[in-house]
Amino acid sequence: MSKTNSVVIIDDHPLFRKGVHQLLDLEPALTVVAEASSGEEGVQLVAQHEPDLVLLDLNMKGMGGLKALEAIKQRNPDIRVVVLTVSDTSDDLIGTIRAGADGYLLKDMEPEELLAHIKEAVFGSTVIASGLAGRLATALREEATAKNRNVKDLTEREMQILRSLAGGKSNKLIARDLDITEGTVKVHVKHLLRKLNFRSRVEAAVWVVENKLG
Numbered sequence: 001m002s003k004t005n006s007v008v009i010i011d012d013h014p015l016f017r018k019g020v021h022q023l024l025d026l027e028p029a030l031t032v033v034a035e036a037s038s039g040e041e042g043v044q045l046v047a048q049h050e051p052d053l054v055l056l057d058l059n060m061k062g063m064g065g066l067k068a069l070e071a072i073k074q075r076n077p078d079i080r081v082v083v084l085t086v087s088d089t090s091d092d093l094i095g096t097i098r099a100g101a102d103g104y105l106l107k108d109m110e111p112e113e114l115l116a117h118i119k120e121a122v123f124g125s126t127v128i129a130s131g132l133a134g135r136l137a138t139a140l141r142e143e144a145t146a147k148n149r150n151v152k153d154l155t156e157r158e159m160q161i162l163r164s165l166a167g168g169k170s171n172k173l174i175a176r177d178l179d180i181t182e183g184t185v186k187v188h189v190k191h192l193l194r195k196l197n198f199r200s201r202v203e204a205a206v207w208v209v210e211n212k213l214g
Contacts, residue, residue, distance in 0.1 A: 005122045006033045008049060010042030011057040023111055027119060039063030043071045053122045058085040058092060066099055073100040082121045090135045098199040103127035125168035126202050137210040149196050151213060158192040165201050166208035
């Protein structure tokens with residue numbers, strides 16, 4: 001029997017939560033284990049269930065999505081978090097990616113497209129809504145020029161792992177591919193992000209693809 005991947009939905013709009021829940025029920029590989037109507041409640045439920053994926057709204061009363069994202073990632077960086085929002089501003093996109101989000105999707109996407117992206121995210125891919133990836137790439141390109149980013153600063157192993165990040169692979173998959181421990185992968189990721197002045201693995205992945213370094 002194939003593994004079912006657990007999902008927690010954090011959104012302060014009950015009807016939207018219900019709609020997403022019903023959409024995910026159409027996919028046998030995904031199971032919604034909890035819903036939260038606030039950032040505070042969401043962080044608690046994620047700590048309780050430790051799901052494979054979190055779908056997180058940005059604009060909520062009290063603890064907003066960005067603070068909830070930071071709290072979730074601080075406690076367990078391996079839980080995949082995809083922002084699902086109405087905001088298509090570059091500031092929100094870049095801010096959440098730098099805070100560790102594994103994807104950024106818009107609420108007005110077609111249901112079939114949204115479900116396909118969510119499935120990709122839970123299996124390790126970085127997902128960004130159409131039209132927004134270009135904005136992120138442009139911002140990273142401008143920043144890279146200013147910071148004189150160069151892959152020549154990386155070791156051969158770090159370069160291998162960077163290419164794996166660009167392929168959307170999780171630390172666990174990278175460790176298996178390279179026959180090293182997951183802990184070793186985490187250390188290498190931390191080092192390569194520091195060397196290249198990136199705050200998140202998604203930033204690094206987008207930059208590698210944009211510069212055809214993969």
